Amino acid sequence: MTRKSRRLWLVVACMIGLGSAAALTLNAFSSNIVFFMAPSQVHSKPPPADRTIRLGGMVVAGSVRQEKVKDAPVAIFDVTDGQAAVTVRYEGILPDLFREGQSVVAVGTVNPDGTFRASEVLAKHDETYMPKEVAEELRRSGKWDPRFGKAPDAASWNTMTAADNAKKPATQTP
Amino acid sequence: MNPELGNFALALACCMAAGQAILPLIGASRRDARLMALAPALAVGQMIALITSFACLIHAAITNDFSVQNVAANSAVSKPLLYKITGVWGNHEGSVLLWAMILSMCGGAVALFGRNLPSALQARVIAVLGGVAAGFELFCLTTSNPFARVWPAPMDGQGMNPLLQDPGLAFHPPILYTGYVGFAVPFAFAIAALIEGRVDAAWGRWVRPWAVAAWCFLTCGIAMGSWWSYYVLGWGGYWFWDPVENASLIPWLTGTALVHSAIVVEKREALKIWTVLLAIGTFSFSLSGTFLVRSGILNSVHAFANDPARGVFILGLLALVIGGSLLLFAIRAPQLTAGGLFAPVSREGLLVLNNILLCSICAVVLTGTMYPPFMSLLFGKTISVGKPFFDATTIPLAIPLMVFMGFGPMMPWKRAQMWPVLRRLWWAACVTAVALVVATFQIREILPVLATATAVWVICSSAADIAERLRLFRQPLGQSWQRARSLPRAVFGAALAHAGVGIVVLGIAGMSQAAHRIVEVHVGQSEMLAGDSWTLTDVKPAEGPNYTALVATIEVRHNGRLITTLHPSKRTFASQHQTTTEVAIHTNLMADIYGVLGDKHGDDANPTYVLRLHYNPLAPWMWLGGLIMAFGGALSLSDRRVRVGAPRRAKTVDVVVVQ
Numbered sequence: 001m002t003r004k005s006r007r008l009w010l011v012v013a014c015m016i017g018l019g020s021a022a023a024l025t026l027n028a029f030s031s032n033i034v035f036f037m038a039p040s041q042v043h044s045k046p047p048p049a050d051r052t053i054r055l056g057g058m059v060v061a062g063s064v065r066q067e068k069v070k071d072a073p074v075a076i077f078d079v080t081d082g083q084a085a086v087t088v089r090y091e092g093i094l095p096d097l098f099r100e101g102q103s104v105v106a107v108g109t110v111n112p113d114g115t116f117r118a119s120e121v122l123a124k125h126d127e128t129y130m131p132k133e134v135a136e137e138l139r140r141s142g143k144w145d146p147r148f149g150k151a152p153d154a155a156s157w158n159t160m161t162a163a164d165n166a167k168k169p170a171t172q173t174p
Numbered sequence: 175m176n177p178e179l180g181n182f183a184l185a186l187a188c189c190m191a192a193g194q195a196i197l198p199l200i201g202a203s204r205r206d207a208r209l210m211a212l213a214p215a216l217a218v219g220q221m222i223a224l225i226t227s228f229a230c231l232i233h234a235a236i237t238n239d240f241s242v243q244n245v246a247a248n249s250a251v252s253k254p255l256l257y258k259i260t261g262v263w264g265n266h267e268g269s270v271l272l273w274a275m276i277l278s279m280c281g282g283a284v285a286l287f288g289r290n291l292p293s294a295l296q297a298r299v300i301a302v303l304g305g306v307a308a309g310f311e312l313f314c315l316t317t318s319n320p321f322a323r324v325w326p327a328p329m330d331g332q333g334m335n336p337l338l339q340d341p342g343l344a345f346h347p348p349i350l351y352t353g354y355v356g357f358a359v360p361f362a363f364a365i366a367a368l369i370e371g372r373v374d375a376a377w378g379r380w381v382r383p384w385a386v387a388a389w390c391f392l393t394c395g396i397a398m399g400s401w402w403s404y405y406v407l408g409w410g411g412y413w414f415w416d417p418v419e420n421a422s423l424i425p426w427l428t429g430t431a432l433v434h435s436a437i438v439v440e441k442r443e444a445l446k447i448w449t450v451l452l453a454i455g456t457f458s459f460s461l462s463g464t465f466l467v468r469s470g471i472l473n474s475v476h477a478f479a480n481d482p483a484r485g486v487f488i489l490g491l492l493a494l495v496i497g498g499s500l501l502l503f504a505i506r507a508p509q510l511t512a513g514g515l516f517a518p519v520s521r522e523g524l525l526v527l528n529n530i531l532l533c534s535i536c537a538v539v540l541t542g543t544m545y546p547p548f549m550s551l552l553f554g555k556t557i558s559v560g561k562p563f564f565d566a567t568t569i570p571l572a573i574p575l576m577v578f579m580g581f582g583p584m585m586p587w588k589r590a591q592m593w594p595v596l597r598r599l600w601w602a603a604c605v606t607a608v609a610l611v612v613a614t615f616q617i618r619e620i621l622p623v624l625a626t627a628t629a630v631w632v633i634c635s636s637a638a639d640i641a642e643r644l645r646l647f648r649q650p651l652g653q654s655w656q657r658a659r660s661l662p663r664a665v666f667g668a669a670l671a672h673a674g675v676g677i678v679v680l681g682i683a684g685m686s687q688a689a690h691r692i693v694e695v696h697v698g699q700s701e702m703l704a705g706d707s708w709t710l711t712d713v714k715p716a717e718g719p720n721y722t723a724l725v726a727t728i729e730v731r732h733n734g735r736l737i738t739t740l741h742p743s744k745r746t747f748a749s750q751h752q753t754t755t756e757v758a759i760h761t762n763l764m765a766d767i768y769g770v771l772g773d774k775h776g777d778d779a780n781p782t783y784v785l786r787l788h789y790n791p792l793a794p795w796m797w798l799g800g801l802i803m804a805f806g807g808a809l810s811l812s813d814r815r816v817r818v819g820a821p822r823r824a825k826t827v828d829v830v831v832v833q
Binding site: 002003006009010013014016017018020021024025027028029031032033034035036052054066068071072073091092093094096097107 | 515516518523526527530531533534535537538541542545555556557558559560562563566567570571691692693694695701744752753754755770772773775784786
């Protein structure tokens with residue numbers, strides 16, 4: 001075994017290792033990436049029924065209700081980004097920090113009837129915390145600019161008018 | 175007064191660290207013994223100063239000194255004493271100070287236990303540690319000073335996040351940080367070797383114990399963190415592929431590779447450049463992991479406050495440390511001579527394979543962790559990757575790793591024949607085949623079956639390795655015992671650590687068969703799960719020191735026989751308007767019975783309660799296996815080869831001249 005042939009072996013082994021890692025990664029990326037969507041995006045472009053997405057927005061105040069399906073409790077609530085609302089059905093225990101009027105991210109799939117079946121509901125550790133995606137979506141829809149104070153209560157959003165938004169300084173990105 | 179003393183001690187430590195970074199380096203290049211002798215003295219001095227500083231912060235927290243901003247923001251009078259102490263490192267400023275203190279302790283350890291090192295090497299290692307420490311102490315002083323005062327001082331503090339009020343916080347962060355920071359020592363050895371332009375077997379022998387020690391702490395820390403999230407967060411899971419968890423897994427993977435490749439340097443003087451690169455890479459991943467995550471760049475539940483000044487400082491410091499060391503590596507690595515030759519089928523060959531597979535897994539985890547933030551940074555797309563991605567990429571790479579793990583310790587160095595190795599492993603292979611068949615009939619899912627079989631293979635082949643070395647059952651037991659006593663402890667340590675991996679994987683495979691149900695029940699109602707009957711017998715309010723709680727009583731029976739009574743609860747912390755869920759777990763080491771109390775529904779006259787019931791087979795094995803791995807590492811550290819017989823450098827080596 002010479003130095004040269006050893007080096008060849010090493011290079012071949014490294015190529016196989018990293019090559020298979022890259023192949024696995026690309027393969028997994030094509031099927032396992034989870035996109036974030038806001039309720040209005042779900043309405044305009046509903047994803048395929050088998051595709052897992054993250055739905056983010058604010059929980060509409062007064063929309064949370066409970067049902068019981070075969071002994072298992074199902075929580076139902078509406079998530080809005082200020083333009084559209086999606087009804088979420090979640091079979092399980094809502095996280096401790098889940099509140100009406102606060103931000104939430106639900107992971108799951110969209111049913112054919114337009115409701116969302118969540119397999120996981122995330123509300124973050126801190127009550128003043130807002131997931132980045134939700135903050136971004138609120139900003140984009142022109143409902144909130146983080147530089148001008150706290151996020152508005154979700155209950156007020158559907159009643160907000162264009163005039164309310166126009167009063168704010170025009171610093172928001174379209 | 176006391177916080178000022180702490181602040182002064184911190185500033186003093188920073189100055190000593192700066193001196194420690196510069197003076198010994200000059201001394202080592204000029205061969206000035208007096209300047210080199212400063213290194214251990216300054217390192218110990220810095221350690222004492224930082225311990226003092228940290229003690230001052232703990233004192234301020236215990237005595238409720240709310241004029242200290244950090245205490246006011248994170249503590250409260252009503253908080254129990256244990257959490258006043260542990261709360262010191264449950265926030266950004268305190269954790270950075272803890273980080274710096276552990277780093278200074280590493281410097282102190284090299285000063286105290288590294289007396290058998292050549293003085294120039296020791297001086298350079300301590301100098302590199304001092305340089306890193308100076309950077310972080312400056313960071314602590316300028317952007318996140320834990321001793322900053324507020325005026326007027328509030329009457330009471332804001333209290334700590336209730337989730338962190340758990341005994342686990344007392345141990346998990348310090349141990350994990352010791353693991354992270356511990357890899358600074360191999361890093362410093364690598365930089366010192368690059369400055370000297372010389373890596374040889376003695377270097378490998380010096381650096382390995384430090385890498386193994388850091389690896390033990392990191393393994394322990396990850397296992398405890400996983401256990402903590404299992405019983406605190408109450409989701410019934412143990413690993414969420416959260417960026418913070420990945421940030422600890424990535425240095426663990428490269429650190430594991432480092433621990434193995436350093437063996438090749440020590441025994442065969444091969445893979446030297448690669449080992450140096452691994453040492454640099456592991457510490458770089460530890461650094462960027464802890465700080466990128468905590469600076470809030472990666473969106474994570476573990477991120478503390480988000481402050482742009484801190485982010486810029488940290489990024490600059492990371493760029494300096496990582497970029498500088500890689501630049502030095504690029505300049506000096508070509509001067510390091512290549513080492514001994516070996517055939518592909520040999521102990522070295524399998525260790526190379528181990529390194530390739532570990533680094534491939536590391537690359538995959540790194541991609542999965544960094545891809546989403548980069549996508550949102552560059553293209554404004556919000557995506558996330560979760561468990562399905564990591565399962566699909568890491569498991570196919572981990573399975574061959576485990577298969578080769580069984581062969582590794584049996585292979586002779588340099589050149590090996592497969593046949594004798596296979597002959598010694600025949601019974602392990604038979605047991606694995608039986609496990610494969612049994613698991614196929616029991617589980618009927620491809621990945622858990624493969625995981626079970628490879629785990630059994632790893633455990634059996636580790637046992638076969640020891641049995642072979644002891645000539646067990648081929649000799650009288652007395653002679654085997656004699657052999658066992660003369661066998662180096664490192665051999666037992668390695669076998670234990672490998673078996674620990676197998677036990678962890680068995681636990682993971684068991685958890686993939688976990689069953690759970692979410693039910694809504696009245697008091698007195700029973701539900702069935704995994705052959706057990708769960709009855710909610712009572713729900714009562716209770717008072718804690720700074721919370722009120724609702725405690726449920728659940729009786730679990732198997733065929734009418736009472737197995738256990740669980741008391742899961744829900745706590746409401748008034749000062750933060752926050753509730754936490756306290757899980758109740760009963761374990762018999764073969765399975766966990768895990769109960770969570772959820773919301774109360776209905777009116778007070780006829781309430782129903784949501785319960786989440788889990789049956790988690792083999793769950794405790796994951797953490798037990800992690801501890802066994804760490805214990806194996808510790809056992810090999812206690813080997814007398816490490817303690818006595820200080821390794822000496824060979825006299826006739828070609829020294830690269832350092833200008």
